[in-house]
Amino acid sequence: MIQSTLGIDIGGTHTKYGLVDKQGNLLMEGNMPTSEHEDVNEFLRVLSRNITSKFDAIDEDFELKAVGVGVPNGNFYNGTIEHAPNLNWKGIVPLAELLKTHFNVPVVLTNDANAAAIGEQVFGGAQGMDDFVIITLGTGLGGGIMSNDKLIYGHDGLAGELGHLNVYPEGRPCNCGKNGCLETYASATGLKKTVLELLEQRTDETPLRGSTFESLSGKVITDLAVSGDPIASAAIDYTAKILGLKLADIAAATSPKAFFIAGGLAKAGNILMDSTRDYFEQYIYPPMQGKIEIKLSHLMDKNAAVLGASALAWGQLSKAIN
Amino acid sequence: MIQSTLGIDIGGTHTKYGLVDKQGNLLMEGNMPTSEHEDVNEFLRVLSRNITSKFDAIDEDFELKAVGVGVPNGNFYNGTIEHAPNLNWKGIVPLAELLKTHFNVPVVLTNDANAAAIGEQVFGGAQGMDDFVIITLGTGLGGGIMSNDKLIYGHDGLAGELGHLNVYPEGRPCNCGKNGCLETYASATGLKKTVLELLEQRTDETPLRGSTFESLSGKVITDLAVSGDPIASAAIDYTAKILGLKLADIAAATSPKAFFIAGGLAKAGNILMDSTRDYFEQYIYPPMQGKIEIKLSHLMDKNAAVLGASALAWGQLSKAIN
Numbered sequence: 282m283i284q285s286t287l288g289i290d291i292g293g294t295h296t297k298y299g300l301v302d303k304q305g306n307l308l309m310e311g312n313m314p315t316s317e318h319e320d321v322n323e324f325l326r327v328l329s330r331n332i333t334s335k336f337d338a339i340d341e342d343f344e345l346k347a348v349g350v351g352v353p354n355g356n357f358y359n360g361t362i363e364h365a366p367n368l369n370w371k372g373i374v375p376l377a378e379l380l381k382t383h384f385n386v387p388v389v390l391t392n393d394a395n396a397a398a399i400g401e402q403v404f405g406g407a408q409g410m411d412d413f414v415i416i417t418l419g420t421g422l423g424g425g426i427m428s429n430d431k432l433i434y435g436h437d438g439l440a441g442e443l444g445h446l447n448v449y450p451e452g453r454p455c456n457c458g459k460n461g462c463l464e465t466y467a468s469a470t471g472l473k474k475t476v477l478e479l480l481e482q483r484t485d486e487t488p489l490r491g492s493t494f495e496s497l498s499g500k501v502i503t504d505l506a507v508s509g510d511p512i513a514s515a516a517i518d519y520t521a522k523i524l525g526l527k528l529a530d531i532a533a534a535t536s537p538k539a540f541f542i543a544g545g546l547a548k549a550g551n552i553l554m555d556s557t558r559d560y561f562e563q564y565i566y567p568p569m570q571g572k573i574e575i576k577l578s579h580l581m582d583k584n585a586a587v588l589g590a591s592a593l594a595w596g597q598l599s600k601a602i603n
Numbered sequence: 604m605i606q607s608t609l610g611i612d613i614g615g616t617h618t619k620y621g622l623v624d625k626q627g628n629l630l631m632e633g634n635m636p637t638s639e640h641e642d643v644n645e646f647l648r649v650l651s652r653n654i655t656s657k658f659d660a661i662d663e664d665f666e667l668k669a670v671g672v673g674v675p676n677g678n679f680y681n682g683t684i685e686h687a688p689n690l691n692w693k694g695i696v697p698l699a700e701l702l703k704t705h706f707n708v709p710v711v712l713t714n715d716a717n718a719a720a721i722g723e724q725v726f727g728g729a730q731g732m733d734d735f736v737i738i739t740l741g742t743g744l745g746g747g748i749m750s751n752d753k754l755i756y757g758h759d760g761l762a763g764e765l766g767h768l769n770v771y772p773e774g775r776p777c778n779c780g781k782n783g784c785l786e787t788y789a790s791a792t793g794l795k796k797t798v799l800e801l802l803e804q805r806t807d808e809t810p811l812r813g814s815t816f817e818s819l820s821g822k823v824i825t826d827l828a829v830s831g832d833p834i835a836s837a838a839i840d841y842t843a844k845i846l847g848l849k850l851a852d853i854a855a856a857t858s859p860k861a862f863f864i865a866g867g868l869a870k871a872g873n874i875l876m877d878s879t880r881d882y883f884e885q886y887i888y889p890p891m892q893g894k895i896e897i898k899l900s901h902l903m904d905k906n907a908a909v910l911g912a913s914a915l916a917w918g919q920l921s922k923a924i925n
Contacts, residue, residue, distance in 0.1 A: 354890075364890050428755045429750075429755070435734050435859060436734040439890060440750075440857050446852045446855055459888070526769050533767045534748065535748070537757060564769050568685060569761060
């Protein structure tokens with residue numbers, strides 16, 4: 282009998298899941314759309330049906346011990362999703378409680394970036410590290426800070442909202458209601474907005490003038506930057522400068538051994554990472570210079586948040602025993 | 604026999620110390636200048652002589668169990684002072700080791716703001732809080748972040764350098780070698796510099812035009828601001844805006860229950876605190892609005908760092924026993 286936990290990573294667009302053993306092996310995995318479900322109960326019914334139908338196809342004997350969930354604006358303390366601007370379900374959603382009715386095992390929940398941090402520590406590049414930070418660069422920017430071998434949740438479970446560090450307080454409007462938050466610059470969406478701004482301000486010729494906002498992507502822009510396109514290069518440089526500066530601030534506060542960068546935009550290539558590292562070293566408190574690595578997540582091809590959500594569930598089980 | 608630890612708070616100008624019992628009562632206290640001692644060994648000889656001579660005057664029977672030290676750029680992991688820009692002793696100073704030869708008990712060391720955080724938690728306003736931040740506003744700005752009931756030291760012991768968060772990367776030169784660090788704006792020195800800048804830029808009449816940089820102080824400026832002086836008021840507003848913004852960033856990352864503000868500039872009055880709170884609420888991630896307090900340290904009239912250094916020593920002793 283293989284003991285296993287179910288890891289679920291709920292994103293704004295897609296939800297991924299996997300049944301994971303204690304060594305991080307996936308016994309089963311799958312995904313489904315998130316955004317087409319306006320009602321959370323309906324979403325959970327479809328999700329549970331999809332998952333249990335895949336359970337039937339697993340050859341090995343297994344036992345489901347617990348469920349772990351990573352979700353934007355997830356509150357670890359309450360098991361709730363709280364005012365998530367990028368999900369359809371508004372207000373406070375008692376997701377852990379709702380999910381428990383479907384699987385009848387303990388359900389534990391945290392925000393998606395925190396889940397990715399746990400995944401990185403248990404199965405990825407942060408193994409053996411007590412102090413590190415994960416940054417997820419996708420549609421938005423998420424953060425998970427591990428310090429003294431524990432996630433920083435803060436007094437209310439909301440810590441790690443690094444996408445909402447202030448960059449330009451009078452700057453771009455953010456989904457959170459403020460202006461000029463980090464994720465309006467350093468994310469796939471932010472990079473695209475920077476391209477539009479540069480196209481407006483400059484006259485350089487570039488194939489980007491033939492693109493719509495919707496057809497643009499982090500990958501298109503970084504590929505053009507690598508080939509020397511002036512607007513794409515300037516957009517990457519602008520993004521890297523802001524990201525490097527803010528990582529330097531996070532480092533001054535928490536002095537991590539390393540930053541791990543995950544998510545779609547990180548996958549797009551090395552040019553953003555290299556440039557971010559240069560600015561980071563320029564803006565970091567000098568006694569920390571050259572001591573903190575900025576690396577790609579080691580779980581880029583796997584799903585760090587699914588593995589992390591599963592590891593969170595394993596961790597919760599071992600606490601329940603002790 | 605009263606068991607006690609010695610708390611020492613080494614500052615750029617003065618060094619304070621106290622012999623403290625487990626309840627935080629001071630059996631003895633004193634202070635001496637720091638800055639006139641160019642050689643650290645000479646400084647420690649005078650300090651030890653001063654302290655032991657005061658031991659003789661204590662009526663009660665006491666036993667010294669350990670020494671705790673708070674010092675700028677103190678590294679908890681190594682017991683060293685590392686490249687402190689505001690002290691005479693350059694490079695890496697093995698202070699804990701040197702001090703042990705004088706007292707023959709365990710010596711433990713951390714940076715001054717971390718010591719103040721421990722003091723606030725054990726004896727001050729943060730009793731029972733697992734997640735809070737202390738900010739010391741003096742000549743510079745120091746930070747201590749408590750999360751999950753533990754100080755954030757980071758991988759190398761250097762975390763909490765909140766004075767070196769980036770405000771304007773091309774801004775005022777900082778002692779650390781960078782430009783535009785938070786402490787060049789939000790500190791007694793920063794406030795004085797802001798007054799000079801405003802005197803240069805504006806034509807308002809103000810008694811501040813008769814002041815030298817050296818005669819200015821946080822107290823002089825805040826008193827003038829309270830009485831409606833336009834330059835002093837503008838300087839306080841500018842300082843509060845930057846401080847409020849950066850506290851909002853620290854909150855987004857660590858979501859503390861409260862910020863405690865300590866140090867000479869905090870003592871100067873409520874006007875800076877009130878204005879900082881207003882800007883903080885404006886710049887905070889909206890789901891955190893109205894949930895995080897900004898308070899004066901409860902140990903303003905005592906010495907939070909001396910009490911904290913002593914509490915650090917008590918904590919170390921209890922770890923050694925367990």
